[in-house]
Amino acid sequence: MQDTDGTPVRRFGLPTAVALVMGNIIGGGIFLLPASVAPYGTVSLLAFGVLTVGAIALALVFGRLAERHPQTGGPYVYAREAFGDFAGFLSAWSYWTMTWVSNAALAVAGVGYFHVLAGTAPSKGTDLAIALAMLWLPALANLAGTRWVGAVQMISTVLKFLPLLFVAVVGLFYFDPKNLGHFTEGGGNWTGGLTASAAILLYSYVGVESAAMSAGEVRNPERNVGRASVLGTIGAALVYLLGTVSVFGTVPHDKLAKSTAPFSDSMDAMFGGHWGGTLIAAAAVISIVGALNGWTLMSAQSPYAAAKDGLFPAAFGRKRRGVPTVGVLAAAVLATGLTLINYVSGSGGVFNILVLVTTFSATIPYLLAAAAQVFFLLKGQREKVNPARLTRDMVLALGAFAFSFWLVAGAGYAAVYQGTLFLFVGVIVYAWMAARRPAQRPQDEAEAGAEGEATGPVLEAETVRG
Template identity: 30%
Template sequence: MQESQQKKGIGLTALVAMVVTSSIGAGVFALTSDLAIAASPGPVLLAWVIVGFGILMLSLSLNNLILKRPDLEGIFAYAEEGFGQYAGFISGWGYWLSAWLGNVAFATVLMSTLGYFMPVFKTGQNVPSIIGASVISWGLTYVVNRGVESAAFVNAIITICKLIPLFTFIVVAIILFKANLFTAAFWNNVSGNFNGGVGIGEQIKNCMMVMMWVFVGIEGAAMMSSRAENKKDAGRATIIGLMCLLLIYVLASVLPYGYMSRSDLANINQPAMVYIFRDMVGAWGGAFISVGLIISIIGSWLSWTMLPAETMLLMTKRHLLPPIFGRENKFKAPTFALVITAVLIQLFLFTLLFTGKAYNFAYSLCTAAIVICYIFVAAYQIKYAWQHRAEKGSNVQLFYGIFAFAFQCAGIYMAGLQYLLLCFIAYIPGIFFFAKARTDNGAAHWLSKGEWLVTCFIVLGAVLSIVLLATGKISV
């Protein structure tokens, strides 16, 4: 029995499903309205080219590192290998933060979508919504606690179910597409509330945050590579998953510009796809997309219940966190990490009663936190390619890393520096756990001089964010 358990692993199909499901959550269903507020169809298409290229460079970098360094497990391991233990902790802790903050965003949209059928949930930010989201959160924690590989199989089934409504929407949108409406204001902002003088560059910039959010999760297969049947499958799954995502996102977000005017799309209720499809085919369409959205969010939530716990487990194995965070049950699931993450999600859910735009706030924090991890991946890709520049293809790999690094650094700015500062607050307790893990493993000092310098920078950023919150410069 023990031998069969060792052979059991996650296959290519399940890994592709994890990439797609981890990324396709709530964002794609709200994408059209968010982008219509930001830009006309021309700048939106240019923004997709830029973001698609940047994410492709990141995916190719991940693929290369998975193939060349199969001994490294977890996205944070590249930061540690390239730049030391403390860099590994910063990357891993940021990834963990991003993963469970994404679940808070899912909770908000899920409950507001259920409000389409049951008005008691309203906008997803009331007491019944918090109770419902809490039940789902702990239920998914229980499922993952029964075995990660089994949860991955369930995730593959959910992926198939969630894609059916999306493909249906895209097919109907193609049939009803009006080219003259699509090209009527292809480059320019509409008048009135959208300030017709805003240039193409500014419109593209306004799209970036929304687009980067919907690609969060592209590294899902890389994070689970240690549980894959074949580690090469993790790299393949990342590239295949990205191609699928780009096709779905571009079609789902751009085609509606050929069905409704931009001003109508910008002012439609959220989740936008629900109401667009209802307008296209009648009342049943809203219910159909709503069901698809509910399945989609639950699938993403399941993926993002696995990933933060897996991150803590791998960080513990590399002595970046104390051993208790990696304690596993008989199903090889990291129970303590699952429970502590679920508790933090629960605490954050209570803040939905006091947060103005909970979904936007949660996904902005999530994106800001994960971009830190992506920057380290790109930086290590550059370092690895440079160290092996005598090898065939190293110049191409260096190109991938440089462009991925530049894109993600720009992403920090696009995501909003205020959200990065808020993430620094959550780093402070993590630094304590990192220091404890280091001393538990026999180190003479908690942190080196250079690490203390970085810690001071993080603490100053955290203090600044608290001051900005207190003075109203940052609003939640």
């Protein structure tokens, strides 16, 4: 296979695909999660477990869908195949919106960790320069080609995974049950604490679709996309769950609930001194840069697939060295604009609204992809369904849909409201693109209809034999 510039596509192997999933799931949020959920008690660990099951179900569904459509674009491809151009466009538009807005948020979050690591004082000019460097260095790695994307992703995933896993494993040897809070804090019932903590944790697994989104760059995608999705999700879950348990057991609950650096506090509790804070800050910076590297690629893949079908401008559908360069540049420029708004104009309200948009936009492609799998299973089309695992696949699809629906509900009213408005902006873009697409000639429609009539009985006969 070749790119649009005629150069061979450089494909990701299974390890790189797993690193892409893990690297995109584990961003900067993991370093604050234990403190964020501590006020709800240890019931938050149960919430983490429930969410992990839902995320793995979604990963398995993406693997099943990739077996049938091993193409770049993932959720967009599945939604369009099942429900038509408009549903596919909404999936692509939502995902694209989420990626470049969240990239700006990641870059801004990374600035604080950088100051801890470098020992420098915050200032508006310096902070802006650091944030822009965090955006554009991964963009340059992407523009250099998939080989560089894969290399950066592998290195950053290993470098951030090792210190987190170190805290997660070694912390178990320093675990003191006296540090744990109550199962539920504040005198509430456990279901309320479960729901409240789950609302904070819901987006911890956004990124599970990364291998499916880049299926066109994965070797043997019919097999490896599903494996990478599941292995990457399990790897992230291992870090999340063990890390949170270790921090809960090494930092006293009262201190943890007020902590701004829970993993650093855990390191200090285990070994004394303050060197742990520097180590964790370095891991956080590496984690965020690695996540930005992967999400920059994701920001280009969805519009690339849509552009190939005439639903995004044609420039988004061209690749160079395996990477849709226009999509990478567009995402970097848009994220740069949001970052400038954050630091220059001080319009925090505008930036906060756009961040809320990401929490809703991330879930639309998940819902549509899970619904597409349910549609294919109910239709029972032989080329899309393996009859031997029909029941299992249906349970997984319904579980993935429920998990995605829970994500939407957990986003909150403000996120759903703002996200829906932003989604509707895409309707105008779709109308513009649909109007520019060349109409199908009557002769082509007649030929397509004749072909459908000829192949229909054959497919029906095959279904009966199956």
